[in-house]
Amino acid sequence: MENGAAQPVIVAIDGPSGTGKSSTSKAVAAQLGLSYLDTGAQYRAITWWMVTNGIDIQDPSAIAAVAGKPEIVSGTDPKDPTITVDGTDVAGPIRGQDVTSKVSAVSAVPEVRARITELQRSIAASAVTGIVVEGRDIGTTVLPDADLKIFLTASAEARAARRSGELKGADLHTTREALVQRDAADSSRKTSPLAKAGDAVEVDTTELTLTQVIECVVTLVEEKRAGK
Ligand SMILES: Nc1ncnc2c1ncn2[C@@H]1O[C@H](COP(=O)(O)OP(=O)(O)O)[C@@H](O)[C@H]1O
Numbered sequence: 001m002e003n004g005a006a007q008p009v010i011v012a013i014d015g016p017s018g019t020g021k022s023s024t025s026k027a028v029a030a031q032l033g034l035s036y037l038d039t040g041a042q043y044r045a046i047t048w049w050m051v052t053n054g055i056d057i058q059d060p061s062a063i064a065a066v067a068g069k070p071e072i073v074s075g076t077d078p079k080d081p082t083i084t085v086d087g088t089d090v091a092g093p094i095r096g097q098d099v100t101s102k103v104s105a106v107s108a109v110p111e112v113r114a115r116i117t118e119l120q121r122s123i124a125a126s127a128v129t130g131i132v133v134e135g136r137d138i139g140t141t142v143l144p145d146a147d148l149k150i151f152l153t154a155s156a157e158a159r160a161a162r163r164s165g166e167l168k169g170a171d172l173h174t175t176r177e178a179l180v181q182r183d184a185a186d187s188s189r190k191t192s193p194l195a196k197a198g199d200a201v202e203v204d205t206t207e208l209t210l211t212q213v214i215e216c217v218v219t220l221v222e223e224k225r226a227g228k
């Protein structure tokens with residue numbers, strides 16, 4: 001389109017846990033009038049369903065056999081993102097320790113990834129003004145043609161401190177160990193591991209405030225839109 005009629009803009013934000021993906025993505029999307037998709041919430045939601053239905057998390061073939069069953073719906077308003085499974089609001093339970101400790105095993109199963117990836121692509125394709133999609137494999141696998149790809153990083157210490165702050169004073173060492181372990185599992189799985197796309201812009205957020213990270217990403221999106 002020419003003369004200012006904006007094309008939908010697709011922004012992929014990837015990175016390990018606690019680098020600021022969710023906070024940054026929501027703020028950038030709200031500021032720019034874009035939709036927002038938290039793909040981690042979708043993997044957490046399918047994990048919640050597996051746990052609730054007594055599926056053996058150690059058995060990839062058992063997970064694969066039922067991967068198509070739960071209906072996962074994501075609300076993409078950055079000011080009020082929602083997530084339901086078969087009509088039940090699971091926004092609270094998916095953040096619990098039980099789901100967090102099992103999500104890497106469930107999300108490593110190729111049938112789970114195929115199902116969720118298809119859902120993510122259809123949500124992105126239907127975003128009228130565009131969308132900010134955050135996760136682990138968005139730039140590499142889900143939306144390889146995204147207009148802008150960002151890869152957020154931060155030291156394990158900074159990420160653990162941020163997370164234990166959220167978990168109301170959870171032990172820093174335990175939080176750090178769990179986080180590093182989950183990153184290792186996510187980075188080493190065979191199917192679309194956590195990885196930086198070759199054409200992604202890497203932003204180390206260790207020494208940046210959240211406001212600085214948001215400003216940085218908004219500027220990058222605006223530069224892209226201006227055709228720089
Ligand atoms: N640059 C930053 N500096 C300090 N705290 C941050 C920064 N970015 C995010 N946070 C805080 O760290 C926590 C984790 O951020 P979040 O956006 O959920 O990360 P992710 O989605 O990558 O796991 C949140 O409490 C958030 O407010």
Ligand SMILES: Nc1ccn([C@@H]2O[C@H](COP(=O)(O)OP(=O)(O)O)[C@@H](O)[C@H]2O)c(=O)n1
Pocket residue numbers: 016017018039040041043044103104105107108134135136137138182186
């Ligand atoms: N695109 C994605 C997003 C999340 N995930 C999985 O989902 C888990 C939870 O993601 P999340 O974004 O909610 O995690 P946090 O960064 O919030 O801790 C990750 O640890 C991955 O196992 C994935 O495999 N691919």
